[in-house]
Amino acid sequence: MNSYENEARRSAPLVGERGERRTRGGRNLVGFPAVSTPTRNRADALDFLGVDALLSEEERMIRDTVRRFVRERVLPDAGGWFERGEFPRELVPELGKLGLLGMHIDGYGCAGASAVAYGLACMELEAGDTGVRSFVSVQGSLAMYSILRWGSEEHKREWLPPMAAGERIGCFGLTEPDSGSDPGSMRTTAKTSGGDWILDGTKMWITNGGIADVAVVWARAEDGIRGFLVPAGTPGFSARDIHGKMSLRASVTSELVFDGCRVPRDMMLPEARGLRGPLCCLDEARYGIAWGAAGAGRACYEAALAYAKERTQFGKPIASFQLTQRKLVEMLLATNRAALLALHVGRMKDEGRLAPEQVSLAKLANVRDALEVARSARSVLGANGISLEYPVIRHMNNLESVFTYEGTNEIHTLIIGQAITGLSAFQ
Amino acid sequence: MNITVCIKQVPDPNQPYKLSGTRLDREAVQPVLDPGDEFGVEAGLKLAEAHGGEVTVLSMGPAKAMEAMRRALSMGAHKGILVSDEALAGADAQATAQVLAAAIKRNPFDLVIAGTESADGSTGAVPAMIAELLGVPQATFAKQLEVKEGTLTIHRQTQEGYDVVECALPAVLTVTSGVNEPRYPTFKGIMQAKNKPVEQLSAADLGLSVAASQQVAAVNPAPARGQGEIFEDDGTGAARIADFLKNAKVI
Structure with missing residues (x-):
């Protein structure tokens, strides 16, 4: 590659x-x-x-x-x-x-x-x-x-x-200010009223929130967690962008507020009931993240390799120093492993035999490795490593978000732990 | 409109070339669709979209050139013709033009489009030869083009600006890199490309037995630029620079 x-x-x-x-x-x-x-x-x-x-x-x-x-x-x-x-x-x-x-x-x-x-x-x-x-x-x-x-x-049509076509933008509202790794604790409610649904609650850290034409919103109804399509501009629905982020800066992250937001009955997603609704979508996204992180890591490795071969100190390229070579090789190991792992789970997914805990393994391993690679690459680039002239610090900061979103490193660890022991540490 | 776009697979022009004798070592460098040909494919697709009809991409090359052909098909071309024959290895511009013209002539055509020159051989002679062999007019170096009621009108790029050139169809057209902005292949296009028909022909299928009439005698690198002339400015610098430019016939 x-x-x-x-x-x-x-x-x-x-x-x-x-x-x-x-x-x-x-x-x-x-x-x-x-x-x-x-x-x-x-x-x-x-x-x-x-x-x-x-x-x-x-x-x-x-x-x-x-x-x-x-x-x-x-x-x-x-x-x-x-x-x-x-x-x-x-x-x-x-x-x-x-x-x-x-x-x-x-x-x-x-x-x-x-x-x-x-x-x-x-x-x-x-x-x-x-x-x-x-x-x-x-x-x-x-x-x-x-x-x-x-x-x-x-809905589909x-x-x-x-x-x-990119003519309409969507977002996905599951996380709340007080409900992150434990989505079952969500407080947003959906109540029926005169044939409509009334949504009340707040969603937090919602990518695309402020630019979305439609929000897929998960809320607690009488019969469990339900999903709703809420178009932008629906009275009682507002989005506020979150500022002051030091990561994922080329991305809109928002808070969604539902205050007596009335949506017609047919805007509920009919087939989703319970947490499985949002969780199976998260599995799809986590799969893509396992690949994405491998890409970010690769970009950092390549930047570090090119830099180390050109940057001269003590009269020779820093790539000729053993400490630097070791860093480069560790990065190479991690990025090649990540690419192989991503491709392996990809083939499994195409064959229809990929389990959610296997997606967890790929997400956890590849994001953790990419973050290590980014930090090591940052050190190879020295002071230039903190400049946006090079891609490394940008990837390094971005990966901090990826480490946490779509299932934190800790939650994926516990999902895998549960899969191999049969014992849940969090439920 | 029946449009044929001539394309070529070339060693990636962004990588250093390697020679094998007097010929390019095509194994050593990753082959790509000649970047200049993307403008021809785009021009053909735009015309077909505006006037209806089909875009056929035509190439002569080894079997591996099928990859470049699929790239053009993934951009949206409808079908392909690949002339592939061991006997054609090392063909010169004239032999290439004979093969391509023979392939074009098999079907009715309104317009043949090519880049101005290939990124590897860079003779720039093949399109003109094709026009001659087909007995149709050629409009070359187009940086803008229009087809209306059977007439092709182009802005032909020149040193100073452009000439407006008109000719009747059918014709041969060459386009520069300023003529359009080639589209990215879409994923749907990529996935459909492998199911699009590509006819594979040999020289015999075209009733041809061609041989290169030119041989490359030697290949030499361009001479390195010599040392510049350094003037110490003792107050006469401007005059001496003017003299220098005058001698070089720049002013």
Whole structure:
């Protein structure tokens, strides 16, 4: 899996006819790998275990398309978005056009790609920026998947095609100020009144909240947890963006307030009852995160490797020092393991034999490893490691969110612990 | 409109090339769809979207060139023709043009589109030769184009600006990188690409027996730029620079 940095270093400016530079949207146009076939029996520093060869041509084409999109549309501005705390909303229709939104959903205007292809897309997106990948995860795996899995045919027809096209944005409201790892303790209520539902309560840390056209909201009804579709602008529903975040800065995070919010009866997702409703959507998103974290880790490793080979101290590149080499090799171990693990669970998912606790293992292992890689890469880059000129500190800070959201490191540990002992430590 | 877009798989032009004798070592560098060809594919797709009809991508190359073809198909082209024949290895511009023209002639066509030159061979001669062999006009170096009532009108890029050139269809058109912004393949396009028809032909299928009439005698690197001339400015610097530029016939 070649790197952005590596390609950037290799690339001479492409000169077109009569000396003008070939550009796309004002940026250098770089060749599109038709397919990335290994040509020699020597380990590649950027795909050490040759994971590339385990992908089909179609998977590689999807991966290469997202990689190019990230190189051209995400990487040039990612540092600026992070610094300004700005979500690149203008990218949303482009993400839709490529087929990235709800990409593993069949029908309703979605691409219908495999789980592995979806994972590869998450990996490339997060090698760009976690905020962009988070948008795609929440839109596709949480909001759209909730509607697909639990909604009525009318819900699907009304919402999925415009959400796939990026014309409508969705968010997913489960977490509350006092209810995080223990969603069963939620306080948001849904009561019937004159044929409608009345929602009361507050949701917290909701990605896409302030820009969403529709919120999938989970609330406690008389017969258990139920899901509701609440369009933006519904009286009694407001969203307030959360500021002062030092992580996931290129992403909108909001608080959703429901104050006597009246929604028609048919806006309830008919098929979801109980916590299983939201939890099965979380499994979808966690799967993508396991891939995404592998991408963020890879980006940090590649940045550190390139930097270490160029940065000279004591008259030689710092890559020649044993302490640095050890760091680079530890990063390499972690990133290659993460890619293999992600691909393995992806194949299992496509075969329909992936268990939730296996998703927990992949999420826990890959996010933890990516965070370690990011911190180590930060130290290799020295003072430059804290600058947004390089991607490392951005990934490092973003991964702190990924470590906690969609099931904390601790909760995934206990899910796996329960799976192997048969004893629940938290229920 | 029946549109044929000529494409080529080339070693990634962003990586250093390697030579094998006087030929490029195509095994050593990752092959890609020539970035310049993406503009031709985009131009064809835009015209087909506006006027109806089909875009056929046409390439001559080894079996591996199928990957570049699928890239063009994933952008939205409808079908492909790949002429692949051991006997064509090392074909020069004329032999290539003969093969491509013969493949184009098998079906009715309104427009043949190509990049201005390939990123590897860079002869820029093939499109003109195709036009000659097909007996149709050529409109080249288009940075803007329009088709209306059987007439192709282009802005032909020049050193100073552009010429407006018009010709009747059918015609051969070459496009520069300024002509459009190639689309990204969509995931649906990528997944459909493998089911699109690609006809594979040999030279014999085209009734051709062609051979390169040119041989590359030697390949030499461009001479390194020489040392510049350094003037110490003793008050006459401006005049000496002016003289220098005058001698170089710049002013």
